[in-house]
Every structure is written in structure tokens, then in C-alpha cells.
Amino acid sequence: MGNLSYAILGTGALGGFYGAKLEKAGNKVHFLVKSDYPEVSQHGLVVESKDGNFNLPQVQAYNDVKKMPRCDVVVVALKTTQNHLLPQILPPVIKDDGVVLVLQNGLGIEAEVAQIVGNVKVMGGLCFLCSNKVGPGHIRHLDYGQITLGEYASNYHPTGITDRIKEIAEDFQNAGIAIELTEDLLLGRWQKLVWNIPYNGLSVILNATTDELMADISTRNLVESLMYEVTLGAKSTGRIIPESFIQTMLDYTMKMKPYRTSMKIDFDEYRPLEVEAIIGNPLRTAAAHDVSLPQIRCLYQQLKFLDARLRNSSRSQGSGVKLNNQNPDSFKKSGI
Structure with missing residues (x-):
């Protein structure tokens, strides 16, 4: 079990799957849930996976980010079309010495997040995952799951492999998630x-x-x-x-x-x-x-x-x- 606490912003096919895996491995995970909140708050998460099915009958679910505790790692698993919400939902949940981990597709997202959170570290994750949400709080993992992690620096200068990214990678690996580290996020x-x-x-x-x-x-x-x-x-x-x-x-x-x-x-x-x-x-x-x-x-x-x-x-x-x-x-x- 890792010592880091995690906030999952976007408990869907991607955030719900990775968050559930971290929770199952014994990590402290807090889930921001919107439309599925009534179901998830009462019955938790159900994961069907090629690696083995499991249920989490109780999870820390919230429908308001202001009710969430500040966490060491905030995982952004929203669609990028919702990133206009980040200035409102990121600051209340990230610790001053925390990390924002961006698990989104596209280019330049980490730079946008860095402008919001100031001196907080920002990392990017490239997810190779086949998963879908088949019902409220119900996720079906079909294939793959590996994440490539890299740390963001101004103008995407290569950062090398830091101790903090190794610590996060270890939590994911202990949860059964394949991790590859990159020195060059761009x-x-x-x-x-x-x-x-x-x-x-x-x-x-x-x-x-x-x-x-x-x-x-x-x-x-x-x-x-x-x-x-x-x-x-x-x-x-x-x-x-x-x-x-x-x-x-x-x-x-x-x-x-x-x-x-x-x-x-x-x-x-x-x-x-x-x-x-x-x-x-x-x-x-x-x-x-x-x-x-x-x-x-x-x-x-x-x-x-x-x-x-x-x-x-x-x-x-x-x-x-x-x-x-x-x-x-x-x-x-x-x-x-």
C-alpha cells in the first residue's frame, strides 16, 4: 500500500478503472462522480476485467469537489472538452506539494494545467486502454491498460526520471497496472x-x-x-x-x-x-x-x-x- 492519496476527477471508463485498481490495492482514493453519484455513493464500483472481476461495495465518492480532501495526486481523467472546468475543480483538491497527473489525449494539456496550479508539479500519462462504462459505476475492461508516465517542465523540456514519478509509478504497478516511464513527455x-x-x-x-x-x-x-x-x-x-x-x-x-x-x-x-x-x-x-x-x-x-x-x-x-x-x-x- 502506498502512502500517497489520490483524487480521481472523472470516474468513467478510464478514471473509474484506474482509480478502482488503485483502491483495490489499498491506496486512499477519492472519486469525483457526477451523473453516477447516487449509484456509486450507495453501491460503489463494479469492474469486469480480463484480468479478473472485482467489486468495491464502498468507495469515497463525491459530487462536489469542495467536499473532497486535498490529495497528494489529482488524476485528471475528464474528456478535454471539459477542461474549461479545471480552474474551478483543481485548486480545491490538490495539496500545495502535490502532483496533477493528466490522463488525457492530445497535445499541450499539461501546459494549460500548469498555468492553473502554479508551482504544483504536473505529469502526463499516455493510456493504452480498452475499457467502457456499461452502467452507473459499472466498468468493463476489455484489453490493454498500460500507461506511459512523464513529468512536465516548462516548454516540455525533458526532465529525466524523478523520485516522485517513481513513487507514483510504484503505486500503479502494485495495483497491477503496467507502467513505462519516459524522460521526454513531449x-x-x-x-x-x-x-x-x-x-x-x-x-x-x-x-x-x-x-x-x-x-x-x-x-x-x-x-x-x-x-x-x-x-x-x-x-x-x-x-x-x-x-x-x-x-x-x-x-x-x-x-x-x-x-x-x-x-x-x-x-x-x-x-x-x-x-x-x-x-x-x-x-x-x-x-x-x-x-x-x-x-x-x-x-x-x-x-x-x-x-x-x-x-x-x-x-x-x-x-x-x-x-x-x-x-x-x-x-x-x-x-x-
Whole structure:
């Protein structure tokens, strides 16, 4: 059991899974829960996992961050579309000598968090997780689960491996979560985008799962081309991603089961898309270094149109309406 206390902001498919694992291992964990609060506060969390099912009949659940104790580590597991809430919900729950651990997709998020919390340490985690919430407080873990952890420094200067990040990594490892530590968080972010930009974007625009994108030679070539553009964006910031990494990502995806990306799930369920964090921020970062990424920009413009139409339709039709006839639980996974 670790000595650190944890606050989970966003008890969904990702935050609920990792928080539950930490709690099961004996760590002190406090969960911020919104719509599921009545169920979770009374009955706790249920986790179905390929690594073994377990129940936590009682957890420390809150529906107001101001009622939570200040914690050593605050895990941000919200969608980036909710990050406008962070200035209100982060300061009350983080200790002065604490750590904010950002478990979100995209680029530049740690820099935004650092502006909110001042001198508090900020870390980033890249999650390779297939998990979904199948009911209030009920999480189904399907595959993977590894997190790559890195510490943030101003302008994403590589920090090395600090004692504090080792301490957090040990808690996660003791909870059965595979951890890899990186000295260069920015490189890790760009490497994750090699997968996230093409598959998240194209899955929405083409209404396709990853296996469908890989089965067609035209879309497979488009995926690969987009991946190469991501490496150009990385290079503009001084981070080199070798060509072999692209082939590794393609091979990795070919071996996956039919997969509906997190952005596609959001689109199908009429939720705002993480277009800015995953695609807009990398585009703007590259442009600031005078590097143009035309195919990614085309992807971005199409997604912005679809996101705006989705939001308008959601307001007029109400939440929960599906954009197509797909079963929302088929391929429903989160985190990658």
C-alpha cells in the first residue's frame, strides 16, 4: 500500500478503472462522480476485467469537489472538452506539494494545467486502454491498460526520471497496472498522436472501425500518410520519430480486434469531440514552427464541421440520440 492519496476527477471508463485498481490495492482514493453519484455513493464500483472481476461495495465518492480532501495526486481523467472546468475543480483538491497527473489525449494539456496550479508539479500519462462504462459505476475492461508516465517542465523540456514519478509509478504497478516511464513527455505525446490523429479522425469522417480502415488499401494508405505528417509535426518541435515506429503502429492496429475509437464513440453518442486537443493543438504547434501539415488540416476542418453539426443536432434533439444504427456497445472502448 502506498502512502500517497489520490483524487480521481472523472470516474468513467478510464478514471473509474484506474482509480478502482488503485483502491483495490489499498491506496486512499477519492472519486469525483457526477451523473453516477447516487449509484456509486450507495453501491460503489463494479469492474469486469480480463484480468479478473472485482467489486468495491464502498468507495469515497463525491459530487462536489469542495467536499473532497486535498490529495497528494489529482488524476485528471475528464474528456478535454471539459477542461474549461479545471480552474474551478483543481485548486480545491490538490495539496500545495502535490502532483496533477493528466490522463488525457492530445497535445499541450499539461501546459494549460500548469498555468492553473502554479508551482504544483504536473505529469502526463499516455493510456493504452480498452475499457467502457456499461452502467452507473459499472466498468468493463476489455484489453490493454498500460500507461506511459512523464513529468512536465516548462516548454516540455525533458526532465529525466524523478523520485516522485517513481513513487507514483510504484503505486500503479502494485495495483497491477503496467507502467513505462519516459524522460521526454513531449516525444511521448507525439508518438501517441501518430495513432490518435489518423484513427480517431478517420473513424468519425468515414464512419468506420479500425479494422475497416486497415482492410481497404486506400484508407490504409491514407492512415500511413497521416502518420508521416504527425512525425513532421514532431520534428518541428525537435522530436524525432523513426519510420519504424509507423510500421509498428500499423502492425499493432492490424492485430487489434474491431475497434471503435473514443472520438467515434463520442460522435455516435452526441458528445462534443476532442478535435482541438487531438488535432487542432498539434496543427497550431507545427504552424508556430513554420511547418504545414495539409492532410491533417483537411482532417481538422472536416471534423470541425461535423462537430458543429453534432452539437446543433444535440441541442435540437436532446442527448442520447445516435447518429446511425450501430449498437453503441459494439466496439465501445475508451482511452486509445
